[in-house]
Amino acid sequence: MLVRIVTRLHMMRLDTVKKATALVSLLILLAACTTTRSMQTTNDATIEDGALTVLLVEPDVRLSFLKASGIAEVRADWTRQGSENLLASMQDALAASDHEIISYSLNDAKEREIQLVRLHESVGETILLHRFLGVPLPTKENTFDWSLGPGVQIFSETQEADYLLFLFARGSYASSGRQAMAIGLAVAGVGGVGTGGQAAYASLVDTRTGDIVWFNVAQTGPGTDMRKPEGAASLIDMIFKEMPLLRKEGGS
């Protein structure tokens, strides 16, 4: 920074935290507030029979190393590994019901798509806030009808698909020093020193209506690790629980 002539502490939002990041962090901190139930649309949304195509829209994944001091350091290699593991786990889960998942990269030149992704961020934050963090929204008490609107059909122009899937995941993994300290501080009666964990939210959007047909949040403690295939699979299992595209064994 060349100058801090700025006369107040003023931050560009882009430089600071993304709100969803902070909300998910908050979820980890306030584990007690979260429900274990996923959200399903109350709109009319039939799931077609047969094989379906799901577009995975640029998942937002970041894994970091939680140092003894409490500072988390983002690790590029872990992030890549974790993203790959998550994708593989999601592919496995959907393939079991004969569905296909396709990774979709955004292109800045396609402005409408970018707008829809931005809108999804706002919708996702709204759902986190009112459905998982417990802030009341009386107008939506008995309905779950959030939508991105039929504008989402535009995605099919590039890639035919039945659903869009959005995934946001964060993981932090403690150094042994930090784990020792957390235990030590707990002994000393001081709580609140995290030892890391994993959290994610995912949502499924119908490409015909734009309706959020399903939305879920999951978090796992320090025991699981998406840097490894099993850890990613257990997080995906948890988050995909009640995902409407997954057909129960013996079902159609």
Next chain:
Amino acid sequence: MRHTLFFRFAVTGFATLILVACETTNVAPIAASERPEETTDEAGLWLQMDETEKLLKSSALVENDEALNDYVQAVACRVVGPDYCPDLRVYVVKQPFFNANMAPNGQMQIWTGLLLRAENEAQLAFVIGHEFAHYRQRHSLQQWREIKNLANASLLFSMGTAVAGVPEAAVLGDFSIAARLYGFGRDKEREADELGFEFATQAGYAGEEAAAIWKYLVSEVENSDLERNRRAIARASIFSTHPVTSERIENLEALAAEAAQSGETAAAAYIEATGPFLASWLDADLVQSDFGKHIFLINHLLERDARQGVLYFRRGEAYRLRREEGDETRALEDYIKASTFEDVPPAAWREIGELQRRSGNQAQALEAYRTYLEKAPQASDKLLIESYVEALLQEQS
């Protein structure tokens, strides 16, 4: 109270226990087209900045004007040379504050509030040179390691951020918050000043411009409406993360005296490139509502800039909004003065109309409103102004 003391004791005790080997902050300058290894802390910094950059690109804050971007990027390439040029991506960011910053991955931001205040290309070149020096010397990485080392020695960092309510920093980590808490230290800023000076002068820019931009900034803040800001300048603490301003100015002046060879300011090229944005940048600055600073800036621009119609109009706007004793008269004088120049914005006529109407000069008000509607037939407030005209006509009849 007892709890607090015990807490402190516990924290300090454990912090001492976990005081582990410090990471080296002594890093070699980055070479042209060099990229960090994926397993390093540096790669993590890059990854985050790549993501931020992606967000920035599709954000509403980036000025997309092609000509302006080409111009700023060209100045950057001239300063850093052809080898490093492809490593730098310069973004003009629509923020009305004097600021520029450099991310470790080669993303440089120049804020419009800085472009508004720089007087010529040489001053912009020094800013770019300074920021590029942060990049080349890997100051972000050094900074990050210093923070980590410091934090290892003091658990209070994480406690502090947790208490301050930045869960991200405490739980999931965000480098940028830490960087903002600490800034680049005084030594790094001095190094960046010296290297930036070298880069810009070697590219042929006039050395004395490096100190000039700082001197101007000090005088602008001295005219702030906020007493706190003026006092801060006197104590020099407003620049607390940087070398004390006076020291910095002295240092840059000494460098210019030593350099001796003359360079160019390229003022005409700068004014041509930034001219189309003058009105909107001043508009954004006025939203910040520091009339003293704002009017000082316009007066400064009036001395050297040919865009007098725009500038008198903007000063009139500042007086109109400030509403101090005599400001109405000052505003009217400025609007009228503005209307004598070719580049006067049509809105000057509308404001003349408003002020004349307020003073009861109905005929002049009517004429000014009509001129406005003639010159700006597509104006967003056309219907409103037409209703004023109608009301005036009714009053007359």
Next chain:
Amino acid sequence: MGHLRFPVLVLSLLMVTACLGIEKAGPGVFQAEKSYQVTLGKSWTALPFDARTNLQEMTIDGVLLNVLVLGTDISDGDALIYSADPKKLVPRFRAGMTDREIVEFLRDSLEYNGLVDVKISNLRPDEFPPETGVRFNFTTKTQIGLAMKGDGKAVIFDDKLFFLLFVAPAEYYYDLHADEVESIFDSARFPQSASG
């Protein structure tokens, strides 16, 4: 209009403290604090009235997706941006502002609060019984780049400023309740008793 930045901290505090004040409003007449009334055609979620800024926020789908701001009883020198520091340099309402200046003040407040490129269009006189006020449309973007659309209406009554602002993402949400918002704007009036 704090929602426009929507700081997470505020959110978490909101969770703990203010949940109680969040209530359903409408359909029917809604009386803004110390102020005019509007007729709601649908149910809205009313956030607690913010007595520091005299703003009442209401939403249907969540404040990021649609928000109606009722500004009431704004006096000379008041700002719409809350600050603990009364001397903070922010856009302030000044008595004697013209209709155009009021719209400019609202625009400046939105921009100060972080919205980018607020573009006002279609300013026009509009009835705000018993007075005549001003009506306008606007477009803007959030910093992160989400395109938004909005409407505004304002009037000076007893030297105080009263206004309505509606803003929603241009994609899908703005149109979703456009008719409802239009009729709410049209319904705004001061109760007879207040007009003497």
